[in-house]
Amino acid sequence: xxxxxxxxxxxxxxxxxxxxxxxxxxxxxxxxxxxxxxxxxxxxxxxxxxxxxxxxxxxxxxxxxxxxxxxxxxxxxxxxxxxxxxxxxxxxxxxxxxxxxxxxxxxxxxxxxxxxxxxxxxxxxxxxxxxxxxxxxxxxxxxxxxxxxxxxxxxxxxxxxxxxxxxxxxxxxxxxxxxxxxxxxxxxxxxxxxxxxxxxxxxxxxxxxxxxxxxxx
Numbered sequence: 024x025x026x027x028x029x030x031x032x033x034x035x036x037x038x039x040x041x042x043x044x045x046x047x048x049x050x051x052x053x054x055x056x057x058x059x060x061x062x063x064x065x066x067x068x069x070x071x072x073x074x075x076x077x078x079x080x081x082x083x084x085x086x087x088x089x090x091x092x093x094x095x096x097x098x099x100x101x102x103x104x105x106x107x108x109x110x111x112x113x114x115x116x117x118x119x120x121x122x123x124x125x126x127x128x129x130x131x132x133x134x135x136x137x138x139x140x141x142x143x144x145x146x147x148x149x150x151x152x153x154x155x156x157x158x159x160x161x162x163x164x165x166x167x168x169x170x171x172x173x174x175x176x177x178x179x180x181x182x183x184x185x186x187x188x189x190x191x192x193x194x195x196x197x198x199x200x201x202x203x204x205x206x207x208x209x210x211x212x213x214x215x216x217x218x219x220x221x222x223x224x225x226x227x228x229x230x231x232x233x234x235x236x237x238x239x240x
Contacts (some may be wrong), residue, residue: 032132035125037090042114042122045086052078052112060108072107076100079111 055078059071080098087096101107113119 048082049112
């Protein structure tokens with residue numbers, strides 16, 4: 024975008040400079056044209072118009088040669104005096120219209136260029152300075168820091184087997200087995216003293232006979 028605008032402004036400036044140079048060299052043509060207007064004799068008047076066309080072509084050729092665009096110059100001829108009066112000592116109509124329609128392009132581009140320059144300068148001088156952070160050298164730790172409490176070693180139990188999953192059927196069987204053991208203990212307690220208690224109540228001689236330690240007499 025910026026490059027295309029710059030190219031357009033450069034073209035417009037070049038055309039304007041060429042037109043200004045032609046206007047400075049076409050003074051002879053304009054003087055002859057004024058003399059032709061003032062002349063009343065037709066023959067002298069036509070002679071002045073011929074000199075006007077010659078001066079116009081010479082001014083155009085000199086101007087274009089100064090800018091190395093001589094290939095655009097040509098010997099222009101007019102069919103009548105009215106055409107000479109309308110077109111002589113002037114740049115072509117399209118060139119004049121182009122300059123009139125683009126008259127404000129150069130000032131606008133200059134203002135835009137100044138805005139870009141000022142913006143870049145403002146950013147350059149208003150940037151925040153970069154803070155440099157110094158990295159401290161690593162210090163070897165000979166003891167734990169005082170701010171943190173000492174860490175106790177973690178106790179990890181070994182050979183810990185996971186508990187077997189309890190199934191609903193096994194729970195019922197274990198409950199039934201426990202109930203049977205309780206019933207048996209209750210029956211033993213209700214029946215009376217056990218055999219061990221009966222043996223402890225016997226006399227020592229009878230115990231020896233029953234156990235086979237004392238021979239029978």
